């Protein structure tokens with residue numbers, strides 16, 4: 001049986017595809033822009049299908065051609081695109097997810113793994129949060145994440161699907177588009193330093209956000225699929241909490257010529273996301289925490305970028 005990755009040509013999807021291929025899995029990527037796939041060695045071993053998750057018929061056709069044991073549903077629009085065109089984003093992010101759940105039920109795909117976002121808690125509240133805490137987002141993007149988490153939970157109860165939504169903090173790693181997402185500055189700092197360009201971060205140096213390395217995020221997606229005994233649909237993921245200053249200093253240890261300065265924007269707090277987990281529902285059954293600390297994240301990221309693996 002194969003594994004379907006929607007949005008598999010994107011940042012998280014490419015890394016996930018590589019990991020699954022290394023584990024000898026048959027991987028089918030369904031993406032509106034499949035040519036984006038970063039991992040050259042992966043592109044020869046996956047089946048790439050160009051298509052739109054908002055098109056139910058196109059998804060049905062794929063399910064008629066392949067038999068899937070799991071779908072990792074990663075196709076989505078990210079900010080600022082979601083905020084600039086909320087109607088289009090609703091179609092892709094909400095209707096697209098409903099379509100995935102529909103095909104999962106119709107074609108007996110038992111596992112649907114879905115990255116939600118720690119931004120569901122909003123920028124105005126104090127972490128840490130439990131999964132049930134009040135969600136108070138400020139963006140269309142995050143409101144659509146909440147909506148789809150709920151739709152997934154309903155499918156899970158109604159049709160005995162294993163729907164698992166994982167609320168990631170800021171995922172960093174090679175291959176991430178530095179212009180997408182609510183919290184962009186960690187990626188932009190690293191990318192500009194690698195290119196030898198000066199960078200002005202529009203945040204205060206003491207701004208703290210939780211980050212997770214992409215390899216750890218991928219491992220968590222796989223754990224969620226593999227852990228048969230997890231009894232819940234939605235899980236928070238904790239990252240390591242780092243200030244913008246700490247990231248800049250870490251980069252300078254590896255690239256001493258990096259020029260990073262700070263000029264906080266007026267709406268700086270919108271750049272911050274809040275996450276954090278006090279207690280997992282099933283602590284001990286699985287780990288939902290990134291393992292890599294800042295130094296390791298920066299070393300891995302920068303060395304892979306320099307080797308031009310992306």
Ligand SMILES: NC(=O)c1ccc[n+]([C@@H]2O[C@H](COP(=O)([O-])OP(=O)(O)OC[C@H]3O[C@@H](n4cnc5c(N)ncnc54)[C@H](O)[C@@H]3O)[C@@H](O)[C@H]2O)c1
Nearest residue numbers: 007009010011012031032033052053075076115168170171
């Ligand atoms: N990167 C992060 O920090 C982060 C954090 C939390 C959650 N997430 C979630 O993880 C998922 C993947 O994010 P990413 O960072 O890899 O983003 P990305 O933009 O790199 O990847 C998204 C992929 O979806 C594809 N896509 C967009 N619209 C589509 C459509 N209509 N039909 C089919 N494919 C379509 C894009 O072509 C792209 O390849 C998203 O759901 C995102 O919300 C990401």
